[in-house]
Amino acid sequence: MPAWARTGLDNEDDPCGLVVALSAAQLMETARKALGMAGCVIPCWFTAWDPFLREAANTLSALHSGRSPDPMCLAAFGDVIALHLARRYGRHADPHDTGTTLNHAKLSVVERFIHEHLAESIQIEHLAALVHMSSSHFARSFKNATGHPPHVYLTTERLKLARSMLSEGSLPLIDVAARAGFQTQQHFTEVFHRYSGCTPRAFRLAHYRPTV
Secondary structure (H helix, E strand, O other): EEEEOOOOOOOOOOOOOOOEOOOOOHHHHHHHHHHHOOOOEOOOOOOOHHHHHHHHHHHHHHHHOOOOOHHHHHHHHHHHHHHHHHHHHHHHHHOOOOOOOOOOOHHHHHHHHHHHHHOOOOOOOHHHHHHOOOOHHHHHHHHHHHHHOOOHHHHHHHHHHHHHHHHHOOOOHHHHHHHHHOOOOOHHHHHHHHHHOOOOOHHHHHHHOOOO
C-alpha cells in the first residue's frame, strides 16, 4: 500500500498486526534496478486478490508471531514485494498519456468488465483501476468518450439486461433484480420506472414473448 494510506486492523486489540508500507521511490528504484523500467508507473488505485501477496503476508506474520519484527527481515520482504508489484502491475510511463484520456482499447476493457460483472457491486474506483487512472480522471474521460457518466452507463446496461430477462423469461422479479445488479427489488422497481416509464411487472405484461 502507499506509505500515505490510512489503514485499519480487523482486530484493533491484536498486538501481532503488521503493516508493510512501500514508498513510491522504493518501487521505482526496484523497477529500475531489476527490470530496467526507468519510467515505470505503479498504479496506486487498484484493488485485487493477489495470491502471492497473500502468501507473503501469511509468511511474514508467521515469522514474527509473538516477537518483534526484525528490521532486516522486513526490508527483505519489502524488496520482494516491491519487485512483484513492479513486475506484475508496473507499466512504462508514456509522456503523451496524462491519465486523462480513455482510448478505444481502454474503453473496451472497461465495458467488458462491466458486462461480465453486472450482477456485482461495481465501484468507480474498480473501473478506474483497470485502466490505471484516478477515479476523478476516469469519470471525466469516460463521459468524454461515451457521452455519459460511468454510473449512468452502468445503470443503462443493467436495465438492458433486465428488459431482456423480463421479455424472454419468467424469472421472479426479485431474481431479475439480483442478476441485473440491483440490491433490492424495490430499488430495481424505482430505477426501472424512472428510466422506462413503467414498472418491471407492467413491462413484462406488455413485452413477454415466451420461447417455443
